[in-house]
Amino acid sequence: MNTPRKQIHQKIQSETPVRGGRRQLLEFHAGDADSAIPAVFLLPDGGGTSPGVLMLHGYSSRKEHLSDGLGMALLGRGIASLSIDLPLHGTRQDPVQAQAARSPLTMFSLWRQAREESQLAARFLRARAEVDAECTAVLGYSLGSYLGVQLAADDRAVRAVVLAAGGDLPRGTPLATVARGVADPIRAVRKLAGRPLLMVHGRADRTVRPDQAERLYAAAGQPKEIRWYDAGHAPTPKAWTDSRRWLADHLGLTNT
Numbered sequence: 001m002n003t004p005r006k007q008i009h010q011k012i013q014s015e016t017p018v019r020g021g022r023r024q025l026l027e028f029h030a031g032d033a034d035s036a037i038p039a040v041f042l043l044p045d046g047g048g049t050s051p052g053v054l055m056l057h058g059y060s061s062r063k064e065h066l067s068d069g070l071g072m073a074l075l076g077r078g079i080a081s082l083s084i085d086l087p088l089h090g091t092r093q094d095p096v097q098a099q100a101a102r103s104p105l106t107m108f109s110l111w112r113q114a115r116e117e118s119q120l121a122a123r124f125l126r127a128r129a130e131v132d133a134e135c136t137a138v139l140g141y142s143l144g145s146y147l148g149v150q151l152a153a154d155d156r157a158v159r160a161v162v163l164a165a166g167g168d169l170p171r172g173t174p175l176a177t178v179a180r181g182v183a184d185p186i187r188a189v190r191k192l193a194g195r196p197l198l199m200v201h202g203r204a205d206r207t208v209r210p211d212q213a214e215r216l217y218a219a220a221g222q223p224k225e226i227r228w229y230d231a232g233h234a235p236t237p238k239a240w241t242d243s244r245r246w247l248a249d250h251l252g253l254t255n256t
Contacts, residue, residue, distance in 0.1 A: 006031030008124050020075040021045045023067075028124050037117050038085045038092065040067040043130050044078045051251035052080040052131040054122050054151075056144030058165070062090030066141065070240050077248045082125045086114050086143070108182050115183070118151045126157060133157070135251050139243065141165055142208065142233065146185060149216075152195070153188035160196045160250040162243050164235045165205060167212030168219075186219045193221025198246045200239040202231035 010028040017023075021044040027036035040063050044050050053074060055066040067083035074081050085092050087110050126133035137160040140148025145166025152158040168185050169176045189197070197220050201213040210228075217226045225246075229236045235243075 005123070008120065008127060010124070011036070018042070018072070018075070020072075020078075021080075028120075030120055035092075037121065038090060039063060039121070040071065040083045041128075042067060042071045042075045042081045044075055044080060046078070049130060049132040050078050050080050051135040051137070051247075051253065052082065052125045052128075053136065053247060053251075054118070054125050054138045054148075055081055055083045056118060056138070056140040056147050056151075057083065057086065057089065058142030058144055060089070061141075064090070066139070070139070070244060073240070073244045074247065077244065077253055079248065079251060079253070080125075080128075080131050082121060084117065084121050086147075087117070104178070108179075111183060114147055115150055118147045119155065122151060122155055122158065135159060137161065137247055137251060139164065139247070141235065145208075146183060149185050149188045149192070150183055153191035158195070160198075160247065161192060162198045162200070162247060163216075164200050164239065164243065165202065165208050165213075165233050166199060166216065167201070167208045168215040170209070170212060185216055189216055189220045195223075196250050197224040198243065199224075199226040200235055200243055201226065201228055202233060202235070202239075203228050204231065205233045207233040 008028055008030050010026055012024050012026045014025045015022055024041040026041055027038050029036040057065050063083040063085045071081040071083055088094060125131055126136055138148045138152055138158050139162040141164040145163040152161045169180055199213060199217055227242055229239050
């Protein structure tokens with residue numbers, strides 16, 4: 001018997017016009033959740049519905065890191081985007097909890113929370129009347145790429161996936177071996193077969209090393225593409241431009 005999904009509640013805190021559309025600062029939660037999820041929602045001008053992209057930031061970052069740059073570029077192409085603050089990030093920072101998060105058990109608990117919230121965010125994005133629920137994608141950077149591939153593996157409604165500075169877990173450490181039992185990117189990426197995947201990666205990335213990206217790419221089914229850049233862990237402007245164009249193409253819009 002399927003468990004009924006809890007209703008999603010939202011609270012729009014502010015709405016401002018921006019070039020190409022409008023920017024909503026909001027929070028949302030499901031049912032009796034203890035805390036709301038802060039988000040930036042960018043919506044294109046014009047009537048009807050538009051494609052939508054859920055964007056998941058990296059470790060020690062915040063929602064604005066993706067919404068203020070890539071999100072605005074997507075908006076110019078008529079694509080809506082939702083960027084959220086992951087647990088203990090952005091407006092949810094908590095030094096006490098961050099200290100406790102060094103414990104492996106707490107770390108895995110936070111991972112489960114982030115995974116559940118990412119799933120809820122994808123549902124929220126598709127539930128908005130301005131978004132075409134049949135035309136959504138997920139983009140994740142670094143930590144967000146690990147969440148993004150897991151989300152897409154579990155959610156067949158995700159139409160396309162972009163992983164920036166993403167890859168397999170590192171090998172040879174006890175923590176990585178345990179972590180694979182909780183979140184295995186290789187197992188997840190295999191479930192994407194039939195849905196387009198783009199990976200963008202720096203040749204000099206020392207955080208998620210190129211061999212980790214190559215292992216993940218090798219495990220993925222078609223259609224897939226990997227693009228390399230002369231960069232470290234932070235994607236270059238060209239990588240973000242390529243990602244934007246790729247998303248526009250795979251969400252049914254004309255490339256520019």
